[in-house]
Amino acid sequence: MSTQDSDSIGIVSARRAHFDTPLSLKSGAVLDSYELVYETYGELNADRSNAVLICHALSGNHHVAGVYADNPKNTGWWNNMIGPGKPVDTRKFFVIGINNLGGCHGSTGPISINDKTGKRFGPDFPLVTTADWAKTYVRFADQFGIDCFAAVIGGSLGGMSAMQLALDAPERVRHAIVVAASARLTAQNIAFNDVARQAILTDPDFHDGDYYSHGTHPRRGLRLARMLGHITYLSDDSMASKFGRELRNGSLAFNYDVEFQIESYLHHQGDKFADLFDANTYLLMTKALDYFDPAQDYDGNLSAAFARAQADFLVLSFTSDWRFSPERSRDIVKALLDNKLNVSYAEIPSSYGHDSFLMQDDYYHQLIRAYMNNIAL
Amino acid sequence: MMTTEISRSALTLRPDFATIAAWIRPGSSVLDLGCGDGTLLHYLRDKLDIHGYGVEIDAHNILACMKNGINVIQNDLEAGLSEFEGESFDYVILSQTLQAMKNTEYIIREMLRVGKEGIVSFPNFGYWKNRIQVAGGHMPVSPTLPYQWYDTPNVHLCTLHDFEQLCQQHRVNILERRVMNNDKKVTFLPNLFGILAFYRFSHAA
Numbered sequence: 001m002s003t004q005d006s007d008s009i010g011i012v013s014a015r016r017a018h019f020d021t022p023l024s025l026k027s028g029a030v031l032d033s034y035e036l037v038y039e040t041y042g043e044l045n046a047d048r049s050n051a052v053l054i055c056h057a058l059s060g061n062h063h064v065a066g067v068y069a070d071n072p073k074n075t076g077w078w079n080n081m082i083g084p085g086k087p088v089d090t091r092k093f094f095v096i097g098i099n100n101l102g103g104c105h106g107s108t109g110p111i112s113i114n115d116k117t118g119k120r121f122g123p124d125f126p127l128v129t130t131a132d133w134a135k136t137y138v139r140f141a142d143q144f145g146i147d148c149f150a151a152v153i154g155g156s157l158g159g160m161s162a163m164q165l166a167l168d169a170p171e172r173v174r175h176a177i178v179v180a181a182s183a184r185l186t187a188q189n190i191a192f193n194d195v196a197r198q199a200i201l202t203d204p205d206f207h208d209g210d211y212y213s214h215g216t217h218p219r220r221g222l223r224l225a226r227m228l229g230h231i232t233y234l235s236d237d238s239m240a241s242k243f244g245r246e247l248r249n250g251s252l253a254f255n256y257d258v259e260f261q262i263e264s265y266l267h268h269q270g271d272k273f274a275d276l277f278d279a280n281t282y283l284l285m286t287k288a289l290d291y292f293d294p295a296q297d298y299d300g301n302l303s304a305a306f307a308r309a310q311a312d313f314l315v316l317s318f319t320s321d322w323r324f325s326p327e328r329s330r331d332i333v334k335a336l337l338d339n340k341l342n343v344s345y346a347e348i349p350s351s352y353g354h355d356s357f358l359m360q361d362d363y364y365h366q367l368i369r370a371y372m373n374n375i376a377l
Numbered sequence: 378m379m380t381t382e383i384s385r386s387a388l389t390l391r392p393d394f395a396t397i398a399a400w401i402r403p404g405s406s407v408l409d410l411g412c413g414d415g416t417l418l419h420y421l422r423d424k425l426d427i428h429g430y431g432v433e434i435d436a437h438n439i440l441a442c443m444k445n446g447i448n449v450i451q452n453d454l455e456a457g458l459s460e461f462e463g464e465s466f467d468y469v470i471l472s473q474t475l476q477a478m479k480n481t482e483y484i485i486r487e488m489l490r491v492g493k494e495g496i497v498s499f500p501n502f503g504y505w506k507n508r509i510q511v512a513g514g515h516m517p518v519s520p521t522l523p524y525q526w527y528d529t530p531n532v533h534l535c536t537l538h539d540f541e542q543l544c545q546q547h548r549v550n551i552l553e554r555r556v557m558n559n560d561k562k563v564t565f566l567p568n569l570f571g572i573l574a575f576y577r578f579s580h581a582a
Contacts, residue, residue: 334460337430343450344443344448345449345451346439367439367443
């Protein structure tokens with residue numbers, strides 16, 4: 001079956017949900033109220049059993065599929081996966097994309113106005129974790145009268161958020177699809193995040209996170225952070241085949257201007273990102289990644305941590321992903337097997353590194369399509 | 378748990394799968410190594426209410442398992458079963474795959490580490506028609522050995538006697554043997570008249 005024949009969900013619009021019950025965060029801080037911006041695709045069925053939650057990764061948001069009427073070029077970040085006739089079929093499922101708390105695309109976060117001060121939260125916005133997000137997902141589901149998600153799906157940090165929800169609210173998740181994720185970051189992975197954070201924190205325009213009131217933005221730091229991240233999301237092979245040592249102007253210039261095509265590409269990615277993303281949110285999201293470690297409260301025993309899970313799992317990894325390698329997915333699979341939970345695991349051949357989870361790939365999409373087709377409603 | 382497309386074909390189960398299924402206790406846990414499209418596990422789940430997982434390395438088979446609603450774990454059997462804890466299954470099945478394994482002894486050890494009992498099936502190289510082809514000067518080609526010598530996945534073919542000798546050497550206790558000629562049970566000179574051999578075994582006490 002070709003995946004090209006399916007249509008996009010088309011025009012979508014974001015909505016806003018308000019929550020007035022104070023939210024106690026893992027850090028000890030309390031948010032008195034907050035808002036989450038979200039999108040939905042498809043129809044919630046009568047017994048509310050067909051809801052699918054999509055959890056986003058580090059720089060993602062609630063705009064998962066479709067386009068906006070006033071900006072038809074702004075396509076959702078997982079539009080190839082979600083839509084009518086697509087692997088996550090919106091004719092069957094009611095799909096929800098939420099911008100995580102702490103995000104910078106409309107949900108309450110560092111750039112939001114703090115009602116207590118009348119100013120932006122900035123550095124005063126508390127650090128949030130996947131466990132805090134799991135609480136917000138449950139409250140969100142409550143508002144919709146959804147007792148149990150048919151599936152929770154995410155890649156990378158989104159996969160970790162999906163796992164966290166399956167652990168913290170086991171009775172609310174029937175299936176979890178965890179793609180290119182890890183049960184905890186490795187030291188190397190935390191190290192990459194730290195360099196990214198240092199780039200932002202040491203930018204003179206950062207002003208201890210209060211750059212909004214100084215009318216600046218730590219653009220250089222954010223740009224560097226993104227460039228570094230981007231390198232780790234690709235594979236050596238994909239960079240070699242896409243750019244190699246190709247020069248932009250055909251010959252060496254013997255200066256520090258952009259010479260190699262890879263430099264040009266990275267600068268472009270960094271520039272684009274620095275214009276669109278908030279530095280405080282970037283810092284916060286990398287910390288959420290670093291803190292994710294469900295085994296921590298169980299003496300490092302991941303199997304013990306997963307004892308409370310009830311969902312069926314599909315775990316997927318990509319051969320060329322070195323940031324969240326297949327071995328890390330196998331750790332998750334082992335913990336699920338030890339608890340005799342239903343789980344399937346596949347390692348998808350791909351040359352695109354960690355970013356593979358966002359790419360159009362027939363085998364990858366067929367696996368998710370087959371799994372989703374078998375979810376009884 | 379899931380609706381599937383192979384339930385009809387599972388009613389007329391392959392005779393070799395039916396032989397294995399007859400050994401499985403209802404409600405038990407089963408690990409099927411080299412599970413193919415998951416037909417056997419699907420049957421065991423629907424008819425005997427077992428909880429199981431398949432292990433596969435081939436992408437097409439993994440997708441087929443996914444379509445059939447079977448738990449499948451991608452893994453290379455040659456590398457062992459490190460994802461699985463000791464004694465975590467009642468049965469570990471290796472159906473018509475033993476002869477294609479490089480690490481024959483290792484996988485049998487692994488089966489008995491992970492499972493309380495092991496079940497293997499393999500084509501009997503001692504079957505008289507195979508012997509005739511060898512006596513005639515050629516490697517055998519038959520419905521159960523459908524490959525030319527230069528293009529076969531089978532690297533460790535054996536006879537019933539050979540397998541039983543291996544079991545003895547490795548302190549593997551054979552609990553039950555079934556030898557089949559298509560859908561007929563063979564009891565007379567099984568090493569000569571049997572086409573497929575089935576063994577259920579455990580650790581020698």
